[in-house]
Amino acid sequence: MSELPRIVSAPSPETLPAEWYWSEDAWQIERREIWAKHWVLIGRAAQFAAAGDYVSTELAGYPVFAIKGKDGVIRAFHNVCRHRASPLVQECAGHVDRISCPYHRWLYDFEGRLKGAPSMEIDKDEYGLFPVRCAVWRGLVFVSIDPAAPIEEWLEDIAKAALRYPIEELQLAREFTIEAEVNWKTYADNYAEAWHIPTIHPGLNASIDMASYRIDTVGDTLQSHTADTRDGGKTDGFWVWRLPGLFFNMYNWGMNVAQLEPMGPRSMRLTYRYFVKDLDPAKREERDALIDWAYMVAREDIDICKAVQKNLETGIYDRGRLSGVHENGVIQFQSMVLKAHRAG
Numbered sequence: 001m002s003e004l005p006r007i008v009s010a011p012s013p014e015t016l017p018a019e020w021y022w023s024e025d026a027w028q029i030e031r032r033e034i035w036a037k038h039w040v041l042i043g044r045a046a047q048f049a050a051a052g053d054y055v056s057t058e059l060a061g062y063p064v065f066a067i068k069g070k071d072g073v074i075r076a077f078h079n080v081c082r083h084r085a086s087p088l089v090q091e092c093a094g095h096v097d098r099i100s101c102p103y104h105r106w107l108y109d110f111e112g113r114l115k116g117a118p119s120m121e122i123d124k125d126e127y128g129l130f131p132v133r134c135a136v137w138r139g140l141v142f143v144s145i146d147p148a149a150p151i152e153e154w155l156e157d158i159a160k161a162a163l164r165y166p167i168e169e170l171q172l173a174r175e176f177t178i179e180a181e182v183n184w185k186t187y188a189d190n191y192a193e194a195w196h197i198p199t200i201h202p203g204l205n206a207s208i209d210m211a212s213y214r215i216d217t218v219g220d221t222l223q224s225h226t227a228d229t230r231d232g233g234k235t236d237g238f239w240v241w242r243l244p245g246l247f248f249n250m251y252n253w254g255m256n257v258a259q260l261e262p263m264g265p266r267s268m269r270l271t272y273r274y275f276v277k278d279l280d281p282a283k284r285e286e287r288d289a290l291i292d293w294a295y296m297v298a299r300e301d302i303d304i305c306k307a308v309q310k311n312l313e314t315g316i317y318d319r320g321r322l323s324g325v326h327e328n329g330v331i332q333f334q335s336m337v338l339k340a341h342r343a344g
């Protein structure tokens with residue numbers, strides 16, 4: 001593991017070491033010291049209409065799922081059977097009448113209690129599912145392994161920033177995921193600056209007034225991006241990032257909530273959820289065009305991140321320097337990561 005870099009208050013601090021963008025050691029520190037302590041958006045409360053409806057994902061490298069109980073409460077568990085560790089639910093989202101392990105049919109109830117262990121005499125109370133913290137905020141369902149703060153506190157600054165947006169009244173127009181062989185920090189570094197917009201996103205650049213683009217940072221937790229629209233531009237913007245991986249992108253036409261999930265030292269997944277003010281069929285074309293356009297911007301980011309990731313792994317580059325003028329957001333993000341490494 002590289003020696004910790006001496007940053008972070010210099011005018012043009014050094015970047016994090018390249019090795020942190022692919023090494024297993026760095027990933028283990030970041031899973032434990034960053035991702036396990038934060039909340040990750042797993043789905044919408046509307047996806048849990050009936051008891052037995054579930055959503056599964058990967059959280060800080062752990063497969064987990066959330067499921068609605070007969071009492072109406074959504075609970076989350078590690079997706080691992082207590083017998084011999086098989087995954088329990090198979091799909092990203094679905095419904096089960098009971099949690100029945102597909103391997104040897106151990107059976108659990110929706111509260112995670114072991115109810116059946118065929119051909120065994122064991123104390124079932126000792127073999128319930130491993131719980132994961134789960135919370136619902138404004139119709140969105142979050143999970144966390146070992147949260148440093150309750151969800152209300154964790155989202156406090158975002159809640160203030162998002163107050164003027166009627167999140168609950170928006171309708172889901174499209175949801176999709178992008179997986180890429182990219183370290184999660186490569187993506188985050190890119191998100192944390194707008195300097196690349198004229199070079200990487202010509203369409204977005206034509207839409208917003210880059211002279212008005214502003215990034216404000218709050219401690220280790222929040223980053224907000226604002227920009228005015230250009231005359232005839234497709235979108236104005238107000239983007240809030242709750243570190244490490246929750247992005248609320250609010251536009252005049254609706255909202256995109258994106259969740260970044262690291263899946264290992266070299267892989268990540270992004271889930272986008274596009275919400276609009278109404279799902280009027282007459283406006284479908286217009287709506288689709290906006291979402292397709294936003295998707296194109298996302299792909300442009302992923303493409304440059306893949307190219308950067310490849311170069312970070314070649315061994316020729318170790319640390320670069322960051323601009324205090326254009327990369328204040330990157331400096332904030334990398335400082336947070338650095339602190340986590342120091343703690344780990």
Ligand code: FES
Binds near residue numbers: 082083104105
């Ligand atoms: S691993 Fe689940 S029943 Fe055997």
Ligand SMILES: [Fe+2]
Binds near residue numbers: 191197200201
């Ligand atoms: Fe970008």
